[in-house]
Amino acid sequence: MASNGSSMASPPAPGQICANYNGSHSMGSHFQLDYTLADTTKVVCGSLSFLLVLPFVLFEIKCFPIGTTTSVLTGAALMVITTVLTQEDVYHLLGETENLRTIFLLLGMMLLAQFFEREKMIGKILKMALKESHSFANYIWRVSLVTFIFAALFTNDAACVVLTPIFLKYWEKQKRKPAELQTLLLAIATSANIGSVTTIFGNPQMALIASRTDTEMFRLSTLTLVRSIIYLGVPALIAFFINFGFLMLHFEVRSRLKMRKYGIASTFSKARTNDPCTNGQNSPGEDYxxxxxxxxxxxxxxxxxxxxxxxxxxxxxxxxxxxxxxxxxxxxxxxxxxxxxxSKSSTKNNKKIEVEQHSDVAYQFKQSHSMVFKVFLCVLLTVVIILMFIKLDVVAFDIGLVPMAGATLALVVDAALNKRNASVIMGRVDWGVIMMFFGIFVWLHGINTTRIPRWIWKQMGLANANLDDTQTIIILCVFVIFCSNIFSNVPLTIIVLDQLEPCKNQFALVLYLAWCSTIAGNLTLFGSVANLLVAQKARETLDEPLTFMGYLKYGFVSTLIIVIIGIPIIYGLLLI
Known part of the structure; x- marks a missing residue:
């Protein structure tokens, strides 16, 4: 036993790593990052591997629909083929604690979200909350609030996937004014992004920031759940009210413009079809x-x-x-x-209804009708969130393992109480997103290895910046906002996190990065995956388009104003 104990290196005491860093460099200075470019071959190969793949990541090319996930995996492969990274680098990178923690955090919350969707618990809440008699302001307020909270608990992407079809079906069933629809879609997308900045599991970039800074080297810059709620929750709530005001302004302006152009009838009534029997609710060509x-x-x-x-x-x-x-x-x-x-046959007497029912309930994504299980889910989610609040040296609750443990427990209890097979829930998880993260870790680490982002970071004057002056903060925020819409917020977040200096208090940089990269998702339709999901679900459910220009007209000004208002609030909270 003694030999085993002596051979195993004990973990360093809190603060010892940074003490070693400070003691091993001249005059106790902080560990200095290398801001020079790598060798020419690595820079050229890394840049080509990055730029060749980037268009396929950002845009959907119809003649070559490779998709985002496959594009990222291709970029990762090119980084290895061109020797920018070695094969050993890939295994080491994917096995890093910070990267696996991010995957576990997202996967755990995605699994839990599937249970809440299956049990229709959100739908029952919406049935009580959304009434036909509500005014549009009241209706949008409730939609925005539910989306805000759901995104904070289950990520903005999950909120848009689950809630958008439900909201649209209620809107259609209640026969509300068609002029409300575009504003309703904007409310779902923007509220999801704003709400997701409140917690460390609200969106992928927040999970990345939390996991990357949850180490001893970045102890002074760590973004915990408590810190995110305090420093980002306050500006998020203010942004929520501001965004609600912009939504109402958008509805009023859009309604008046339509009234001037088409008249009152086209603004407040729209028949989807000319069928007098179904009041315009049936699909074209249906007889019944x-x-x-x-x-x-x-x-x-x-x-x-x-x-x-x-x-x-x-x-x-x-x-x-x-x-x-x-x-x-x-x-x-x-x-x-x-x-x-x-049957849609023209023959009047030919009316057939076919019903197919799966024989094995265990393999159906079907509501359990078990009140005990529903209560268990609510208690489990509460416990998971509470454990992520706890940050003690004696008892360490990992932000990645806690959600995974909760999801695993839910799968076990579901099998015991409801006799359901776990493969149904696991099969509904978007594994393409998980694979994309594995690829993006390798692909972006390759471009970071060239040290091009770090060189640009220094040229912008952000290297070793304390972020205590207005000019530096403005440069950082403008860089993050617009690059998030050019490169996407997750890749941009990974690139910026690579510029964090170990053993130095850069918590302000972490907060500004989290705030700007998340809110920047509301700038354009392509700024966030959640926006694209809303557009996709709107077309699938009601065949209603949410266009790039239609989104930009609302998102550009409102997003910039919200970001500008949020930055001084964060700055003021840091001074307290």
Whole structure:
């Protein structure tokens, strides 16, 4: 036992690493980064490997739809093929604690979000919160608030994927004014990005910053959950109210412009089709529609009806007529367990309904209807968040392992209580995002190895900057905001984090980076993946486009104002 103990190196005491750094350099100065460029071969090969792949990462090229994840993995491979990085460097890089912590943090929260989506807990809350009688201001306020909170708990991407279809379905079912739709989409996207800056698991770049600074070398600059809520939560709340004001202004201006151009009728009413039976709610070309909309669908799903009333258009006079179609009274089934196919034949008597139901409930993404499990999920999420608040030397709760442990426990309890197979939940995780992070770690480490970003950092006057003067802060924020929209916020965050100096208090730089890189996502449609997800879901759900220019008209001015207001708030909080 003695020999084993002597052979294993004990972890350094808190502060010992930085003490060694300070003691090993002249006059106890901080560890100095190398701001000179690497050798010419590495600079040329690294730059080409970066620039050749960058367009495919940022844009969707229709003639070569390689996708973001594959593009990043290709860039990582090029860094190795061109010998910018060795094969050993790749394994060492992917095995670094900071990188694995980021992956575990995101994966754990994504798994937990799937449980909340499956149990329809968010949908039940929205059903109580969103009413047809609400004014538009009240409606947008509730949508923005729910999105803000959900993004802070489950990442902005998860918020947009889960909430956008639900919001749009409620909006359509309540037959609200079409003029509200564009503002509603902007509210979802912008509120998700603003809310995500509140916590260290609100978005990928926040998770990166938290994991990269959660080491002894960056102890003075560490971004913990408590610190993010205190220093970024306050400006985020203020930004939330400012953004709400801009949303209302956007709605008023857009409505008035449409009234001047098209008149009142086009602004406050829009028929999706000319079908008098379905009030414009059915898809073009359908002969039949459920009478009663979503309520009737819910009755069929619950297996409570034997006969369903349908409406159709009489081809002779164009009037609405009703017809009844028998439906087998089967066992209760859900959205993902059946497929109702309504015959669209021109023959009036040819009405068929096909119902397909999976025989094994364990492999369905289906609500459990277990109140015990729902309570367990709420308690589990609360415990996970509380443990991430705790930061003690005696008991260390890792920000990556805690969410993963919570997700694993949820999978086990789900199998025990609901007899569900864990592969269903795990299969719904966006593994492309996880693979993208592995590739992006290697790809961007390659460009950082050339030391080009570090050289640019020095030329901008940001090397060894204390960020206590207005000019330096402005340069940093402008650089982060616009580069986040050029290179995307996650790659930009990795590049800037590589400029952190060990054993030096650069907490201000960490906060400004987190604030600007996240809020910069509201500048353009391509500024954040969450924005693209909202646009995608809007087109899939209601065939409503959210265009680049339409987003830019709102996002450019509002984002710059929110960033400018947030920076002095953060600066003031640092002085307290």
């Amino acid at each position: 529609a459920f009478y009663g909309g979503q309520d009737a669908v819910g009755q069929i799903q619950d297996g409570q009806v034997d006969v369903q009333t349908f409406t159709k258009v009489d081809s002779n006079n164009g009037n609405c007529v009703m017809d009844e179609v028998p439906i087998p009274n089967t066992n209760p089934i859900t959205d993902n367990a059946f497929d109702i196919a309504l």
